[in-house]
Amino acid sequence: MRIGELASASGISRDSLRFYERAGLLKARRQQNGYRDYPAEAVQLLLYIKTAQKLGFSLAEIGTNLARLRTAPDQDAAVGALLADKLQVVEQRLDELTALRNELRNRLGQTCPLRLQPSVGVETRTGPERAARRLDF
Amino acid sequence: MRIGELASASGISRDSLRFYERAGLLKARRQQNGYRDYPAEAVQLLLYIKTAQKLGFSLAEIGTNLARLRTAPDQDAAVGALLADKLQVVEQRLDELTALRNELRNRLGQTCPLRLQPSVGVETRTGPERAARRLDF
DNA sequence: CTAAAGCCTGGAGTACACTCCAAGGTCAAG
DNA sequence: CTTGACCTTGGAGTGTACTCCAGGCTTTAG
Incomplete structure (x- = not known):
């Protein structure tokens, strides 16, 4: 999935997606030509980010939460805790x-x-x- | 009431109060020495501004609302409408x-x-x- | 009378979250 | 083989809401 497709699927501008990448929220692997390549799950992730923003979380906080999640020993528990917090x-x-x-x-x-x-x-x-x-x- | 007093009464910094003045939200008359002089009602006004901010209104919107209120032909009705909107x-x-x-x-x-x-x-x-x-x- | 606290102005700096732009590479259609 | 849509980067600019500072006057307490 390229950036334009993800942008229209998520309702978030291309520029914002690149901005999120710089902020460490959303990584992308690259195609041979250098184009960003996103997995389908990225849409869900962006919906989550939007929700978290609505709740008043800054992008920095969201990034920290996501990073914590990715490295959590028990991911299910970590997810549960995060949802409970929210x-x-x-x-x-x-x-x-x-x-x-x-x-x-x-x-x-x-x-x-x-x-x-x-x-x-x-x-x-x-x-x-x-x-x-x-x-x- | 001088700016420092209003600041501690409202919990809003002196700098912010001067900023609000530049933004057209909060005017002050001046003493002979040039110091700002606020009426006691300013505290209520600031509480209102805080509330409106919590509701997601920008300072610009709040300013517009206040201006509209001040020039409304029927102020009671205008106030009622604004509260109803909120x-x-x-x-x-x-x-x-x-x-x-x-x-x-x-x-x-x-x-x-x-x-x-x-x-x-x-x-x-x-x-x-x-x-x-x-x-x- | 002096020191500290408080006030003034104008302007610079900060944080956040974008948003836009220039200059250029890639790719499919006609 | 050109046109147009799409992608890349780095960097500049925007809007919001402060926040801080320098340089200087005023007021109050001792």
Whole structure:
């Protein structure tokens, strides 16, 4: 599989794939002509990378995880641990978002959840009737 | 309120506050000596900015939202709309994360959720017994 | 009065993750 | 045998969000 094919199969640009290679995330063997040659599994790997990115992992972290995986004595266990870690991250993020959602719902039910002036801290000193015009937010 | 006070009250560095000012997010009036002077509400505004950032909004988007708010004919309505929008974003993200969590849980229950070779696409051609050693992931 | 802490500005530097470009090699179709 | 699509490299440029620094003024504590 050449780079263009992998790019369209994974939805990741050729340039990004080469960038990932430099970053040590995705190696490729080479054809006689020097073209990169990817195995079919690379698509899955890229999907994984995308997912990990969505979870807030940097490419460096993802690379470290992948490297650790490749050298783990018990790969099944290592994979399990990694997935479990990710699951934890996801659940923590879910909790945060749920809290945020509840807060937003509460604020929507109120008149005046946060106050800020029309232009915070700027010389809007045109009189007391202007000072009274506050932005509810 | 001077910049250092606001920095410690909001947990945002002085440099960042000045950066936000350049970005148009946070204006400050000035004291006679040229020092920035912030109203107490600035703390709330910064908490809002932090929240919006957590939601994935760029500073530019946040700035646009704030500007729109300040010039809205009906500020209460505008605020309500913005909160409702944010709520939607949060709920969408919750859905995505929930799907991801379910996927992770499923994979944890399986033997072999994703397959990749010890070093994807690299000359690990040491024999068939090596090829059989695949990484479940 | 001095020292330390705090503030100012402009500008440079950093980290991350791309994205684009130039100059050139490869390959299949017409 | 040329055209066009695809590939190679190295390196420069982009956007985001800071972060740090130099050089200099202001304020506060002792």
